[in-house]
Amino acid sequence: MEDSKVTKKFCEYLVGLDNKDINDKAIHEAKRCLMDWFGVVLGGSTHKGVDIILKTLDELGIAKQATIIGRKEKTDVLHAAFINSYMSHVLDYDDTHLDSFVHPSGPVWATIVALSEKYPLNGKDALRAFVVGFEAETRIGRVLFRHHEEQGFHMTGMTGGFGAATAAGRIMGLNVEQLQRAFGIVATYSSGLRAMFGTMSKSAHPAKAAMSGIYAASLAKNGFTSALNVLEAPRGYFLVNAAETDIEEVVEGLGQGFEIMKNSVKPYSCGVVTHPVIEGGIALRTTFSEQSSEVDHIVAEVNSMVPDVTGKKTPQTGLEGKFSVYHCLAAGLIDGECGPDQFTDSRVQNLKIVAARDKVRLLVNPDFKEYEARVSLVLKSGERIVHNVPFALGTENNPLTGSQLENKCFSMAKQVIGEEAAKHLIESIWCLDETVELRKLLEISNGVAI
Amino acid sequence: MEDSKVTKKFCEYLVGLDNKDINDKAIHEAKRCLMDWFGVVLGGSTHKGVDIILKTLDELGIAKQATIIGRKEKTDVLHAAFINSYMSHVLDYDDTHLDSFVHPSGPVWATIVALSEKYPLNGKDALRAFVVGFEAETRIGRVLFRHHEEQGFHMTGMTGGFGAATAAGRIMGLNVEQLQRAFGIVATYSSGLRAMFGTMSKSAHPAKAAMSGIYAASLAKNGFTSALNVLEAPRGYFLVNAAETDIEEVVEGLGQGFEIMKNSVKPYSCGVVTHPVIEGGIALRTTFSEQSSEVDHIVAEVNSMVPDVTGKKTPQTGLEGKFSVYHCLAAGLIDGECGPDQFTDSRVQNLKIVAARDKVRLLVNPDFKEYEARVSLVLKSGERIVHNVPFALGTENNPLTGSQLENKCFSMAKQVIGEEAAKHLIESIWCLDETVELRKLLEISNGVAI
Numbered sequence: 001m002e003d004s005k006v007t008k009k010f011c012e013y014l015v016g017l018d019n020k021d022i023n024d025k026a027i028h029e030a031k032r033c034l035m036d037w038f039g040v041v042l043g044g045s046t047h048k049g050v051d052i053i054l055k056t057l058d059e060l061g062i063a064k065q066a067t068i069i070g071r072k073e074k075t076d077v078l079h080a081a082f083i084n085s086y087m088s089h090v091l092d093y094d095d096t097h098l099d100s101f102v103h104p105s106g107p108v109w110a111t112i113v114a115l116s117e118k119y120p121l122n123g124k125d126a127l128r129a130f131v132v133g134f135e136a137e138t139r140i141g142r143v144l145f146r147h148h149e150e151q152g153f154h155m156t157g158m159t160g161g162f163g164a165a166t167a168a169g170r171i172m173g174l175n176v177e178q179l180q181r182a183f184g185i186v187a188t189y190s191s192g193l194r195a196m197f198g199t200m201s202k203s204a205h206p207a208k209a210a211m212s213g214i215y216a217a218s219l220a221k222n223g224f225t226s227a228l229n230v231l232e233a234p235r236g237y238f239l240v241n242a243a244e245t246d247i248e249e250v251v252e253g254l255g256q257g258f259e260i261m262k263n264s265v266k267p268y269s270c271g272v273v274t275h276p277v278i279e280g281g282i283a284l285r286t287t288f289s290e291q292s293s294e295v296d297h298i299v300a301e302v303n304s305m306v307p308d309v310t311g312k313k314t315p316q317t318g319l320e321g322k323f324s325v326y327h328c329l330a331a332g333l334i335d336g337e338c339g340p341d342q343f344t345d346s347r348v349q350n351l352k353i354v355a356a357r358d359k360v361r362l363l364v365n366p367d368f369k370e371y372e373a374r375v376s377l378v379l380k381s382g383e384r385i386v387h388n389v390p391f392a393l394g395t396e397n398n399p400l401t402g403s404q405l406e407n408k409c410f411s412m413a414k415q416v417i418g419e420e421a422a423k424h425l426i427e428s429i430w431c432l433d434e435t436v437e438l439r440k441l442l443e444i445s446n447g448v449a450i
Numbered sequence: 451m452e453d454s455k456v457t458k459k460f461c462e463y464l465v466g467l468d469n470k471d472i473n474d475k476a477i478h479e480a481k482r483c484l485m486d487w488f489g490v491v492l493g494g495s496t497h498k499g500v501d502i503i504l505k506t507l508d509e510l511g512i513a514k515q516a517t518i519i520g521r522k523e524k525t526d527v528l529h530a531a532f533i534n535s536y537m538s539h540v541l542d543y544d545d546t547h548l549d550s551f552v553h554p555s556g557p558v559w560a561t562i563v564a565l566s567e568k569y570p571l572n573g574k575d576a577l578r579a580f581v582v583g584f585e586a587e588t589r590i591g592r593v594l595f596r597h598h599e600e601q602g603f604h605m606t607g608m609t610g611g612f613g614a615a616t617a618a619g620r621i622m623g624l625n626v627e628q629l630q631r632a633f634g635i636v637a638t639y640s641s642g643l644r645a646m647f648g649t650m651s652k653s654a655h656p657a658k659a660a661m662s663g664i665y666a667a668s669l670a671k672n673g674f675t676s677a678l679n680v681l682e683a684p685r686g687y688f689l690v691n692a693a694e695t696d697i698e699e700v701v702e703g704l705g706q707g708f709e710i711m712k713n714s715v716k717p718y719s720c721g722v723v724t725h726p727v728i729e730g731g732i733a734l735r736t737t738f739s740e741q742s743s744e745v746d747h748i749v750a751e752v753n754s755m756v757p758d759v760t761g762k763k764t765p766q767t768g769l770e771g772k773f774s775v776y777h778c779l780a781a782g783l784i785d786g787e788c789g790p791d792q793f794t795d796s797r798v799q800n801l802k803i804v805a806a807r808d809k810v811r812l813l814v815n816p817d818f819k820e821y822e823a824r825v826s827l828v829l830k831s832g833e834r835i836v837h838n839v840p841f842a843l844g845t846e847n848n849p850l851t852g853s854q855l856e857n858k859c860f861s862m863a864k865q866v867i868g869e870e871a872a873k874h875l876i877e878s879i880w881c882l883d884e885t886v887e888l889r890k891l892l893e894i895s896n897g898v899a900i
Contacts, residue, residue, distance in 0.1 A: 049674065056668045061568070062526050063513040076526075077510050118511070152685030157638070185651055188607070189658065191641040193677075194685040201635055201676040208639065218506045224499065226651040227643075235602035235644040 006247050007231040010139070011179040013254045014132055014166055022128045022258075029260045030127040032405055033095060033134075035429050036265050037105040038069070038445060039409030040094045042416045043340065044087035045070030049200035053083055066117050067442045070416045077114050078211050081164070085110035086207035089156070090200075091340060092322045093269035097134075098370050098395065099262060100141030100159065101149055106206035107160035108133035108167050111213050115171050116438040123432030129167040131260055137163030138259040140231070143249045148242045149194075150308070157192020157205030158241070164213020165220075172221050177228065184226025185216035187237040198319050264371075264395045265405060268338035270322040271310045273370055276392035277302060277325055280375030281332025283387045287377065288333045288356075294379045298356070300329055301365045301374040311362075321348040329375065330356035339411075371395040417445055456697050457681040460589070461629040463704045464582055464616050472578045472708075479710045480577040482855055483545060483584075485879050486715050487555040488519070488895060489859030490544045492866045493790065494537035495520030499650035503533055516567050517892045520866045527564050528661050531614070535560035536657035539606070540650075541790060542772045543719035547584075548820050548845065549712060550591030550609070551599055556656035557610035558583035558617050561663050565621050566888040573882030579617040581710055587613030588709040590681070593699045598692045599644075600758070607642020607655030608691070614663020615670075622671050627678065634676025635666035637687040648769055714821070714845040715855060718788035720772040721760045723820055726842035727752060727775055730825030731782025733837045737827065738783045738806075744829045748806070750779055751815045751824040761812070771798040779825065780806035789861070821845040867895055 044050070045068075054073045064073070066080035075083060088094050088106035097104050111133070112126050121129075141159040149155050165182040174182065189212040192205035220226070230236045231247060238247045268278050277300050281288075288295065300306075302325070312324040321327040321343045330353045331342040341347065365374070371392045377385040391398040400408070406426050413422035425444045428436070494500070495518075504523045514523070516530035525533060538544050538556035547554050561583070562576050571579075591609040599605050615632040624632065639662040642655035670676070680686045681697060688697045718728050727750045731738075738745065750756075752775070762774040771777040771793045780803045781792040791797065815824070821842045827835040841848040850858070856876050863872035875894045878886070 052669060052672045052674045056665070056672050056674070059672075060527050060664070060668055061513055061515050062528070063511055065511050076512050078512070152690035184646065184649070185654070188643045188646050188651055188654065189641055191639055193638045193680070193683075193687065193690055195677045195680055195683040195687070195690075196634065196638050197685075199634070199675040199677055201638055201674070204635070204638065214510070215506075218510055219502060222502045222506050222509075224502045224506070224651070225649040227645045227649055230643070230645055233643075233645040235647075237643065237645070240602035240643055240645075 004232040004247060005229070006250050007180050007183060007229045008176070009251045010231070011176045011183065013251065014136055015169070015174065015176045015179055017132055019128060022131050026131045026258045026260050027124070027127050029263060030130045031429055031432060032265065033105045033130065033260070033263065034109060034127070035405055035409050035426065036095055037088055037109045038425060038429065038441070039412045040091055041084055041087045042070045042445065043093065043412030044090040045416055047087065047090045049090055049203065050083060050087055052200070053086065066114055067446055069442065069445050077118060078214060080117070081110045081114035081210040081214050082207040084113055085210035086203045089203040089206045091269050092271060093266055093340070095266065096264045096272040097138045097141065097259060097262060098264055098272070100138045100145045101155045102138050102141040102159050103156045103206060104134050104138055104163060104263065106156065107210040107213060108137065108163040110210040111164040111167050112171065113438065113442065114210070114214065115168060116442070119171050121171060121438045122434045123436040123438055124434045126438040127432060129170040131258055132170055133163040133167030134260045135258055136166035139250050143238070143245050143247065144242050147244065152194045153241070154192035154194050154196070154202065154205045157209060158190045160206050160209025161186030161190055161212045161216065164210045165216045168214050168217035172217055174217060174221055178220040180228045181224065181226040182216040182220040184228065184230040185219060185224070186212050187230040189216070190237070198323060262396050265400050267394045267400060267404070267408070268328070269340050269343060270328055270338060273303060273306045274310050274325045274328040275394065276371055276373030276389040277306070277329045277375060278332040278338045279389045279392055280373055280387045281329045282336050284375060284377055284385065285333055285336045287385055291377070291379065294381070295359060295377050296380045297359045297361055297378050298329065299361050299363055299376040299378060300325065301363045301368065303368045303370045303372060304364045304366065305370060307362055307364065315348050316345070318343040318345050318348055325362065326357040326360045327353065329360050417447060421445065421447065454682045454697060455679070456700050457630050457633055457679045458626065459701045460681070461626045461633065463701065464586055465619070465624065465626045465629055467582055469578060472581050476581045476708045476710050477574070477577050479713060480580045481879055481882060482715065483555045483580065483710070483713065484559060484577070485855055485859050485876065486545055487538055487559045488875060488879065488891070489862045490541055491534055491537045492520045492895065493543065493862030494540040495866055497537065497540045499540055499653065500533060500537055502650070503536065516564055517896055519892065519895050527568060528664060530567070531560045531564035531660040531664050532657040534563055535660035536653045539653040539656045541719050542721060543716055543790070545716060546714045546722040547588045547591065547709060547712060548714055548722070550588045550595045551605045552588050552591040552609050553606045553656060554584045554588055554613060554713065556606065557659040557663060558587065558613040560660040561614040561617050562621065563888065563892065564660070564664065565618060566892070569621050571621060571888045572884045573886040573888055574884045576888040577882060579620040581708055582620055583613040583617030584710045585708055586616035589700050593688070593695050593697065594692050597694065602644045603691070604642035604644050604646070604652065604655045607659060608640045610656050610659025611636030611640055611662045611666065614660045615666045618664050618667035622667055624667060624671055628670040630678045631674065631676040632666040632670040634678065634680040635669060635674070636662050637680040638676070639666070640687070648773055712846050715850050717844045717850060717854070717858070718778070719790050719793060720778055720788060723753060723756045724760050724775045724778040725844065726821055726823030726839040727756070727779045727825060728782040728788045729839045729842050730823055730837045731779045732786050734825060734827055734835065735783055735786045737835055741827070741829065744831070745809060745827050746830045747809045747811055747828050748779065749811050749813055749826040749828060750775065751813045751818065753818045753820045753822060754814050754816065755820060757812055757814065765798050766795070768793040768795050768798055775812065776807040776810045777803065779810050867897060871895065871897065
């Protein structure tokens with residue numbers, strides 16, 4: 001195991017990626033991630049958890065130099081990365097890499113954006129740093145997943161730091177050994193319990209991943225020592241956290257494409273495993289509305305993760321609704337959508353939705369992937385009206401279109417920065433290249449450039 | 451499991467401890483811990499890791515308000531807690547609670563000292579906060595230990611945050627529910643891999659424990675939500691990290707005494723499990739010196755943790771020497787002591803020490819506790835010269851005397867702040883009471899009050 005040298009091989013690959021190795025398709029995906037990220041960050045920027053974090057940091061006394069997106073307050077760079085990453089996750093509306101269950105954009109974009117205030121960083125280089133950071137966290141995550149997640153760990157808290165450190169390392173110019181050391185530091189900082197789901201503390205996981213990534217890369221650049229072989233070390237990251245995994249998988253097929261091409265962007269602001277069911281609900285909405293009194297019960301056939309992650313039968317709050325596939329399906333059937341409006345306390349308690357929710361029966365289909373579902377309305381007559389969802393909207397084989405993505409971003413951004421700035425932000429993200437400094441986006445989103 | 455309410459019971463106990471509940475013996479032990487802590491912090495204050503951390507934070511840009519002990523630089527309160535805790539551990543010379551293998555003083559005193567710059571805090575209240583913080587981290591640690599430590603986690607990284615949050619919570623006046631929430635936050639921040647041993651990253655574990663404890667208590671006070679039942683929750687701290695443990699042990703025998711009475715203070719600056727062997731070496735020093743050429747080999751009978759934690763046979767650096775019971779025993783036999791001078795690169799490579807080291811044979815005795823050892827010089831004639839160590843110096847049944855403790859603190863403090871200030875510091879610690887502000891110690895140790 002000690003001879004496997006996975007850490008070194010992986011860091012050599014990541015550090016060795018030239019600009020020319022990162023193709024236009026990957027860059028385009030990175031822009032899509034950034035668009036989605038800015039939307040969910042602005043959408044999350046008014047969350048009460050953010051108010052509390054900012055108040056707390058102000059009381060404790062911190063430097064105020066770096067931008068908090070969508071807010072007037074400033075913090076130091078480390079906490080700006082923390083809070084911008086926090087905001088990206090707080091609506092449970094951010095993207096997911098389904099092979100690892102990592103929410104990849106949150107910690108990595110927060111890291112790059114925070115560093116753009118200290119390092120001159122043009123748009124294209126920022127996008128490249130993102131592609132490489134994405135690769136690091138998801139390749140490590142897909143090996144750790146799924147046993148580790150079932151055990152009770154939150155994947156993004158466990159792996160986001162690798163993505164953040166890798167992106168920060170590219171921006172700072174770390175060499176291979178320095179990145180190995182940064183990996184050691186983030187590995188020993190990695191944590192995050194699923195017991196936090198449904199509380200403000202859940203979003204602290206991607207948040208601290210971003211912060212630890214910047215800190216680790218900065219320390220490693222200055223000569224701080226750490227295990228150089230943390231992934232394969234006898235008491236290292238994998239053997240301690242998930243001993244039964246095949247660590248070599250981390251470096252399998254390097255250079256044959258980027259994980260970013262497999263990203264999923266959420267059309268609905270709740271656990272990604274509920275999405276195919278929601279889509280089934282939306283498709284059956286008209287039928288359900290017309291034949292409501294005839295429906296005896298509703299069968300949702302799903303992947304095995306669905307009851308595990310979102311099995312709450314009688315949610316009472318908006319937040320609990322995000323972890324209830326029963327509520328999500330009912331909202332799809334009644335409202336025809338599943339955005340932030342479907343996850344308020346009052347919507348979760350709405351009698352019509354509760355009545356539909358109570359009719360839902362969950363059935364795990366061991367052949368179904370996370371992006372697959374089948375929803376059936378079973379009428380009192382015994383007749384079944386069935387809708388199959390082979391690839392949920394937003395996943396690799398059925399991605400959001402450019403305009404769907406723009407609409408998602410716009411709908412949240414306009415509420416915080418107004419329609420003009422929201423449009424400007426969206427246009428500017430599509431136009432990111434070597435001539436544009438990334439920090440221009442911060443100016444737009446915080447009202448300076450308008 | 452969800453009905454066990456361990457988190458709530460434990461927090462009720464910790465919050466409910468009145469000043470009168472914390473007896474004079476416990477307060478005296480807290481003073482001894484503080485004395486030892488100041489010594490090792492000052493001793494560690496010139497470590498290269500500290501230079502790198504301070505340089506890195508300066509580059510990243512942080513506020514500069516709070517005292518770094520023994521240094522001119524300042525940082526914000528969060529990082530002052532981080533660095534002061536870092537320094538306490540970097541010489542591997544700080545105290546140990548043997549039932550949990552937690553190094554208890556580091557994170558808790560660093561937390562209290564950092565907060566003393568924001569909250570008016572007299573000496574007696576600081577000592578009380580320490581006793582309660584000590585109780586929290588060690589009661590949780592002793593349940594997690596030993597399986598979890600064997601698995602590859604560093605106990606202080608995993609549990610120090612609970613101590614820090616509890617002490618911070620007492621100073622900030624948290625109620626029971628707020629402390630439960632702070633526990634949730636530190637639990638989800640808890641991490642620390644043993645793969646970091648022998649690198650600068652090891653001391654980041656108690657460091658980040660202190661920082662997360664302050665942050666968690668501050669967030670919880672302001673209403674940040676977290677799991678209220680993190681210790682017993684289905685995907686909570688114990689079930690995820692050490693499922694086979696009996697969680698109820700956390701609250702067994704509450705009120706029947708304080709864990710601080712079982713603390714061990716290190717007379718030697720290396721892994722605590724090597725200490726009984728070192729003592730055997732020191733006791734046999736004269737004999738060994740006189741009969742060196744007659745000694746065929748040396749047998750060290752030890753507790754089972756010794757090879758596991760300190761089994762390095764051929765250390766090359768001072769730092770590696772700390773994790774080599776072979777070197778430690780040789781240093782005891784040759785030098786008659788095992789302080790920082792025995793853990794330089796050149797001392798570890800010294801030919802006389804290497805020759806003695808190569809004669810050592812390790813033998814695990816399953817009946818031996820961590821504080822127990824037997825060292826035998828086996829002569830070429832077959833004769834054995836044996837020294838038994840039933841209770842190593844510094845452990846519960848054979849504590850350092852007050853003057854031994856003073857000497858340890860003085861020897862390190864004088865090198866950084868001079869003899870006068872070192873004496874003043876020691877006297878002031880013994881005199882801590884309601885009339886003295888804790889921050890006076892910071893002024894003394896940083897040259898303001900002299």
